Amino acid sequence: MPAPTPAPAAPTPPPARARLGSRALFPDLEVAVYLNHASLSPPSEPVREAVRHVLDGYARRGMLWYSEEMERRERVRGQLGRLINAAAADLALVPNTSAGVLTVALCLPWRRGDRIVLFNGEFPTNITPWQQAARRHGLDIVWMETESFRRDRAAALEALEDHLRAGVRLVAVSAVQFTTGQRMPLEAMGALCRRHGSELFVDAIQGAGIVPLDVAAMNIDYLTAGSHKWLMAPEGLAAFYAHPEAARRLEPNVAAWLSHEAPFAFLTDGPGQLRYDRPIVESARMAEAGTFNVLASAGLEASLGLIEGLGVDTIFDHVQAWHDAAEPSLIERGFESARMSDPGGRSGILSVRPPDPSTTPAWARALAEHGIGCGTPDGWLRLSPHWPNASEEIEHLLTALDQVRSEQHSS
Ligand SMILES: Cc1ncc(COP(=O)(O)O)c(C=O)c1O
Structure with a gap:
């Protein structure tokens, strides 16, 4: 007698695919023509599903679900790394873009009289933390106009190089200007910074997910980008990248319990592990100081999956x-x-x-x-x-x- 054939396993549904020009994954969006992703993206069905899945997981299993989120965190770092051509190990998940800017503004070992180049016209989050660092450490702010790069790019780059020649510690700029949509010439700016020994910091919230970004080709030392605009995930999460050498220059002034090596040992490995002298990680992850936003992270994994699928x-x-x-x-x-x-x-x-x-x-x-x-x-x-x-x-x-x-x- 032939052996009974086993019942076929229930097919797993294929992952949702985004289609260019289709709102099929946004069935509840009431705004007829949604043209506001530069402010905030509505969540797609896969993002909502991913967030619900996390809540359900915690509802069922409480702390037993935590390891799922730790694994997801690694996967999301990998996705973000692919998006900006960085290694996952050089990325951290921080609460918002401002936290990424603050990390560098608070942690660079500034010297009195260091000069920083800022751009009039930028979103304030890429200004205020540098102004505070300037006040606290006696830095000189060199102002340039974002608009000069829209009017005459070559002349503006020459003016930037003049400033760099005179000695600049750091240039802080947005990948895309939030008002005019001007994409800044990051590759040219990065090359100039490298030539003159300055560091380049990029607020990429208006670029990540919509314009190509490559931290290696653009010589970017630090980059941060929040999740709720072009990355199409919920609010309350941002990527923070630091080049490994740049990360080693940062003082751990925003470090807390998760910034240490083996941060969970005192919770999982028995007595005698509660120590305060464990080394602080010398990478962007130093900025991952405390419990992170698992709901936004699940949403980000889903939305990045769709973005990666399209390219x-x-x-x-x-x-x-x-x-x-x-x-x-x-x-x-x-x-x-x-x-x-x-x-x-x-x-x-x-x-x-x-x-x-x-x-x-x-x-x-x-x-x-x-x-x-x-x-x-x-x-x-x-x-x-x-x-x-x-x-x-x-x-x-x-x-x-x-x-x-x-x-x-x-x-
Ligand atoms: C260029 C730019 N940077 C930063 C932000 C927001 O920063 P955060 O993620 O800290 O709220 C915005 C918009 O809200 C922005 O347009």
Whole structure:
């Protein structure tokens, strides 16, 4: 008699796949045209599922679930490493972008009179911690204008090199400017920093997940990027990268219990392990000082899975096609576009403004009533589509703009 054939195992569902231009993974998104990923991304179904899975795991198993999250943390570091071309060992998970900036501002062994280059026009998180370091340690801030890099890139890079020649400890810049969407020339800036012995710090929250980033090719010493914008994960988590040599220069001024080697030994290995003299890790992980956000981390693993599946270059091209299709019609309607003609200066953000920028918030409020979500930093109407956005949405946007204009005229 032939042996009975075993019942086939229940098939495991294939991992959810993102499709460019499809909102299928955002079934509950009520905003008809969501153009605000530069502020915050709505969570996709896989992100929500991943977060629920963690909560359910803790609900069922309490502390027994913890090891799952420790393993996930390693996997997420690996994913982030692939995103920026870094080793997982050089990445830490910190609470937000600000924590990444603060880590370097608080931990570099500054010398009185050290000069740092900052950029007027940057988001304040990449200014305030450096200003505080300057106050505390007697540093000199050298100000440059982000806008000078949009007007004349070559001249701005020459001006930067003049400053570097005079001696600069660190240059702190965003990968992408949050107002105009200008992608900064990181590769050129990194090469100049290397040539003149300066360090390069990058706030990459407006770049990671949408523009290609390569810490090795760009000679980046430190980079940080929060999870809730272009990485499309929940709030409360950020990547912090430090080049291994740069990490060794940091003083452990933000260290706490998890910054030590073998931090769990006193909890798991019996008596006599509760010591305060264990070495502090000499890597970016020093900044992982305490319990981290496991829910956001699960969401990040899921969203990075989708982003990796598509590929950042492919997403970037998709978003550029959206911008290409929308921009001329916006200009035709009297808006000024901040988008650079040099493709190397472009990002996920297409910012435009009406002739009177003080009316931008009113435009955004009116557009919201027509189902369009966008941001309004510093008088710009910021449109920030990502992989789920489709070019068909542009018609909806333009119709809404025309309706808002006629409402403005009739009121
Ligand atoms: C360039 C830039 N840096 C930082 C942040 C936010 O920093 P954090 O993650 O600390 O809230 C934003 C936006 O919120 C931003 O646009």
